[in-house]
Amino acid sequence: xxxxxxxxxxxxxxxxxxxxxxxxxxxxxxxxxxxxxxxxxxxxxxxxxxxxxxxxxxxxxxxxxxxxxxxxxxxxxxxxxxxxxxxxxxxxxxxxxxxxxxxxxxxxxxxxxxxxxxxxxxxxxxxxxxxxxxxxxxxxxxxxxxxxxxxxxxxxxxxxxxxxxxxxxxxxxxxxxxxxxxxxxxxxxxxxxxxxxxxxxxxxxxxxxxxxxxxxxxxxxxxxxxxxxxxxxxxxxxxxxxxxxxxxxxxxxxxxxxxxxxxxxxxxxxxxxxxxxxxxxxxxxxxxxxxxxxxxxxxxxxxxxxxxxxxxxxxxxxxxxxxxxxxxxxxxxxxxxxxxxxxxxxxxxxxxxxxxxxxxxxxxxxxxxxxxxxxxxxxxxxxxxxxxxxxxxxxxxxxxxxxxxx
Numbered sequence: 001x002x003x004x005x006x007x008x009x010x011x012x013x014x015x016x017x018x019x020x021x022x023x024x025x026x027x028x029x030x031x032x033x034x035x036x037x038x039x040x041x042x043x044x045x046x047x048x049x050x051x052x053x054x055x056x057x058x059x060x061x062x063x064x065x066x067x068x069x070x071x072x073x074x075x076x077x078x079x080x081x082x083x084x085x086x087x088x089x090x091x092x093x094x095x096x097x098x099x100x101x102x103x104x105x106x107x108x109x110x111x112x113x114x115x116x117x118x119x120x121x122x123x124x125x126x127x128x129x130x131x132x133x134x135x136x137x138x139x140x141x142x143x144x145x146x147x148x149x150x151x152x153x154x155x156x157x158x159x160x161x162x163x164x165x166x167x168x169x170x171x172x173x174x175x176x177x178x179x180x181x182x183x184x185x186x187x188x189x190x191x192x193x194x195x196x197x198x199x200x201x202x203x204x205x206x207x208x209x210x211x212x213x214x215x216x217x218x219x220x221x222x223x224x225x226x227x228x229x230x231x232x233x234x235x236x237x238x239x240x241x242x243x244x245x246x247x248x249x250x251x252x253x254x255x256x257x258x259x260x261x262x263x264x265x266x267x268x269x270x271x272x273x274x275x276x277x278x279x280x281x282x283x284x285x286x287x288x289x290x291x292x293x294x295x296x297x298x299x300x301x302x303x304x305x306x307x308x309x310x311x312x313x314x315x316x317x318x319x320x321x322x323x324x325x326x327x328x329x330x331x332x333x334x335x336x337x338x339x340x341x342x343x344x345x346x347x348x349x350x351x352x353x354x355x356x357x358x359x360x361x362x363x364x365x366x367x368x369x370x371x372x373x374x375x376x377x378x379x380x381x382x383x384x385x386x387x388x389x390x391x392x393x394x395x396x397x398x399x400x401x402x403x404x405x406x
Contacts, residue, residue: 009041027358033060036377036384038363048363049388054200054232054340054375057259058304065262068300069293076292081285087295092268094302098241099254099270108276110269111290115231115257116146118267121284122194122227122253123150125271127170129225129278130191137227138185139194140176142202145229154194157202176205179214186218192225192253193218197243197337200232203368204335204342212247219252225275227253231267232340235259235302236310236378239318239338246337264297266290310378314338317380324389325374330396339378342371343392348399353392356399362391 008017008029030046032039036059038046051057058065072087079085092109099105110121127135139145141156152160153167156176161167172190174181176199186193193215199205219226226249233243234256244251252275257267267289288294315338322334325343333344345353351366358364367373372392376384 027355035059035061036380044361046358046361046363047384047387047391049374049376050363050365051375051377052263053258054237055258055261056263057235057237057310057378058262058301059377059379060263062262062301062304064300064304065264065297068296069264072293072296078288078291078293080287081290085290085292085295087292087299088290091290091295091298091302094299095256095268095270098235098302101241101245105270105272107270107272110271110276110279110284111295112257112267112269112286113265113288113294114146114267115229115255116148116151116267117286117289118231118255118257118269119145119151119154119194119229120148121269122229122255122271123154123192124284125253125269125275125279126192126225126227128283129275134189134191135170136172136187136189137170137192137194138172138174138182138190140196140199141173142176142199142205143173143194143196143229144199144201145194145231176202177208177211179211179218182215183218186222186224190222190224192227194227194229196229197233197246198238198340200340200373201367203371204340204373206335206337207247209247212244212249216249216251225252227251227255230254230256231258232375233337236305236314237338237340237375238336239311239315241311243337260301261294261297262301264294266294266298305378308379311338313378317376317378317385320382320385321374321376321388324385325392328389328393328396329400339374339376339380341374342367343374344371345396346370348396353395353399356395357392360391360395362388364392 028040030038031041036048038048096105096107139154139156143156145151145154150168153171156173172185216226228244228251230242252272254270260266318338325331325334330345332346335342350372354364354366364372
């Protein structure tokens with residue numbers, strides 16, 4: 001195992017790593033990317049089937065995004081949101097059109113810099129909309145909504161809470177995909193329900209149609225906002241422009257980030273106009289949200305995704321990956337939607353498998369002790385899928401043949 005100093009290529013004179021230890025020691029330093037491939041500083045090539053945690057959905061160094069960034073960097077980087085700039089209105093309109101699956105949905109967009117900030121804005125909007133006494137947000141266990149104090153409180157993973165208590169109040173958690181339990185917790189203090197269409201960090205756990213439609217019906221009946229976290233699932237990842245579209249619902253608020261910038265930090269919160277109207281000038285803001293460089297990249301990303309019919313690519317490639325994975329040793333199942341998949345394993349530690357795969361040139365991660373997460377770019381080909389299956393299959397075969405520890 002390397003330490004930060006070694007992985008950075010620093011000399012012995014560096015007594016300690018200048019970066020805070022919020023991540024474990026990095027096993028490799030990547031210095032170049034192109035399409036679905038990465039290269040480390042020794043020149044070794046890797047097939048990236050994680051995409052920076054579902055971020056680089058168009059692959060690395062996509063020409064359209066790189067050209068948009070280069071051109072904008074020479075024109076204008078920042079002025080503040082007191083003034084209009086040339087890209088954010090177009091990106092907001094395109095987000096609204098994609099929320100409507102090709103027809104404008106009639107909502108409004110707040111731009112920010114990350115998924116956590118997108119969810120933070122949604123939580124504040126829910127409180128502003130609900131008013132005093134109707135501030136509670138209900139989320140699901142195993143969910144992940146961010147690392148700010150409020151989004152951490154919304155995240156349904158108690159093991160992440162202890163070090164940061166006391167967390168903000170006003171959050172409740174229910175069992176995933178259990179409509180009866182959700183209904184029991186919807187009292188008069190609840191202003192919103194916040195759910196992911198597929199729980200990404202929680203293990204790639206898809207919702208069911210019945211669950212999401214039931215949640216929507218309960219929210220409509222009781223005047224509660226239904227907020228959908230699409231930070232990991234948005235922008236064609238699941239085989240639809242947004243994951244909620246698989247379930248035939250119309251959410252009040254949708255949060256997004258990750259793939260929107262293909263690696264450039266940008267997030268957004270969309271809301272129906274009557275909900276967005278709850279915000280007044282001065283209620284919420286961000287210095288860099290929607291700034292020209294980020295929105296230039298996002299504009300190029302969305303134009304490219306539309307031109308290649310990215311949702312159809314995710315459906316086709318996801319089916320091919322599922323078929324390829326099911327033929328490998330130790331694989332007991334594949335779950336997920338489109339190109340957000342978990343490969344369930346038997347009798348091996350998924351994190352050990354991911355480490356071995358990295359050594360063999362395949363980037364994936366162990367999202368649970370028994371499951372590997374696959375989130376490759378939307379531009380992968382059958383040849384890339386075959387290459388990934390060959391590497392993973394070789395690792396699993398070797399591990400299956402290894403003698404059990406005494």
